[in-house]
Amino acid sequence: MKPLHTLSTFSFKKVLHHIFDVDTEGKTEHGDINILPKHIAVADIGNSKIVVLIASMNKKGEIEVIGMGEEKSEGVVKGVVSNILKTSQCLKKALDKATEQAGFIPDSIIAGISCTINVHKHHSILTRKDSFLEITANDISELETEIHQSLLYSDEKVIYTTAQHFSVDSEHGIIDPKGMTGTKLETTFKLITCQLTYFKNLERCCNLLNITLKAVYPSIIASAKSILHxxxxxxxxxxxxxxxxxxxxxxxxxxxxxxxxxxxxxxxxxxxxxxxxxxxxxxxxxxxxxxxxxxxxxxxxxxxxxxxxxxxxxxxxxxxxxxxxxxxxxxxxxxxxxxxxxxxxxxxxxxxxxxxxxxxxxxxxxxxxxxxxxxxxxxxxxxKTKLIFTSVKPEIKAQLNNPVYSTALGLLKLEIRGQ
Structure with missing residues (x-):
């Protein structure tokens, strides 16, 4: 993704709408875009506890955690939802606590799960029509699209993809190919998948609460985003x-x-x-x-x-x-x-x-x-976790570098700032 300051007004509004589901139609007295941030909700679905965080963008442009809820987990065994009703009830209690603090009820949620995972390597190749045009994020997205269309993972849910080094034509070992030119773009993706039924059970829990399961990430990857430098x-x-x-x-x-x-x-x-x-x-x-x-x-x-x-x-x-x-x-x-x-x-x-x-x-x-x-x-x-986010609520701010909440904090970073 390009830096936000380089985007056109229209593109910037699209990015913000995608990340925060924001309404960007208003104008300030100076004619600038008046961003009215809504919210993003994440849930760490663990074996012993469920943690829900709700965040939004404040007037300074900082990501602020405005709601936090924690509840003892039931119905989750080795990271897998084994009792949909019990887990949905626990998720609801954690969600209710977070929404009470935030003053907002989200309609979608991003979850972190710690079930058994499978790791695959997937080699993708894209032949570009115009070799003189610069490679963009859209080209890389096309490489990823092939993964989700592949029948190799029909009984699994791809919950995380990360590219290893890229190759452009005969040049190899490229970390970031954006801005380069060439005909053939290729990379090997590292994929993390879980059994499709694991995802479906969690999705059913969310459906019972009338909330959409927007995305799922492995909890260990989310924790890495908030712990590791x-x-x-x-x-x-x-x-x-x-x-x-x-x-x-x-x-x-x-x-x-x-x-x-x-x-x-x-x-x-x-x-x-x-x-x-x-x-x-x-x-x-x-x-x-x-x-x-x-x-x-x-x-x-x-x-x-x-x-x-x-x-x-x-x-x-x-x-x-x-x-x-x-x-x-x-x-x-x-x-x-x-x-x-x-x-x-x-x-x-x-x-x-x-x-x-x-x-x-x-x-x-x-x-x-x-x-x-x-x-x-x-x-x-x-x-301690990295201080990625802020909060004006003292009871939340005191927990923002507690490694107990590393997965939930990492989920926010994954969703807001990209993988």
Missing amino acids: DDEIAEGVALVDIGAGNANLAVFKNGILLHAESIPFGGNNITKDIAEFTGLPFNKAEKIKLQYAEAIHTNINSKDIIEIEVLKQRKRVVYKKDIAFVAQCRLEEILDLIDYSIMKHIQKENIVFGLVFIGGVSKTHLFKRLAKLIINTDCVVFP
């Missing part, structure tokens, strides 16, 4: 989000997405392990995990005990060291799988900025130490 993506970095249902991974190098994967283990697996070991129900095991689980068990006093109330006037005693041992075993398995996934695609010494961990599991005591021991590279745990 350009120099990290250029020099090499891996972002890992270990959530309740699964662990999502994205590896970046030379400014492009190198690899993405979903590993089907997360915090809920640790809870289930503790429940099986202690004989406790899941909800009580979850509380034990949050209070006592540690990533390394060796330094815990073997005599330290935990008293757990099972029934009224009935308690069960377990050793704290045993709880930590159960948690450590599962964490080691998850980290081993992450390590293996990375080594298949890049040598770790080429990941200059190491691994960046987010997600509730990475808050486990001594997690960073265990990750360094297993993966043998630099690790950063729970960094």
Whole structure:
């Protein structure tokens, strides 16, 4: 997309209408366009929580978050909507909280999902009719159109596309071909897809609320947009989000997405392990995990005990060291799988900025130490998000660099500023 200041008034109005669904018909007293911004809504549909943000453009031209809602997630298992009614009810509660703050009810929403993903490479070629005309964003869009028309992905939903380096005629390794001339434009796209049924179930949830599901992005890509910096993506970095249902991974190098994967283990697996070991129900095991689980068990006093109330006037005693041992075993398995996934695609010494961990599991005591021991590279745990947006509401502003909301904030950036 061209810089906004280079666009004609008509094109500028079209861009704003596309991004914000704005009414740009009014004029100011100086004859300038009076932009009346409406809103854009995003939802992070997670296994443990649903977060909704509503944003608009303020008078200074800044993107401002004006509504925020959070609700415990139900009906979502490993990033997939398994109970449409329950998930739609949770989404409605989060949406209601956000709309109450924003004073506006959106009619469409952009969602982030953390389900199992598939990664494909797709080579596209465009033969241009006039080789003397400059290559524009429209030419690149034509290359992308071929992906969505391809029957190769008929049972999948393409939720993210990103071009690797371009070639123009005999010149290769081009990062951005716009402005160049040539006959043959080609590139290899990295595609992220999910099962079509996953998308349809989420779409049905939105339909029940009379809201249109405008677009869906992988949550790990959205988080990368709000967490990672350009120099990290250029020099090499891996972002890992270990959530309740699964662990999502994205590896970046030379400014492009190198690899993405979903590993089907997360915090809920640790809870289930503790429940099986202690004989406790899941909800009580979850509380034990949050209070006592540690990533390394060796330094815990073997005599330290935990008293757990099972029934009224009935308690069960377990050793704290045993709880930590159960948690450590599962964490080691998850980290081993992450390590293996990375080594298949890049040598770790080429990941200059190491691994960046987010997600509730990475808050486990001594997690960073265990990750360094297993993966043998630099690790950063729970960094603050970049301050991309602003808000005049103190209760929202205080959360805008909290990595818990990295997916929702990244969704805003993806939709507003492009991929």
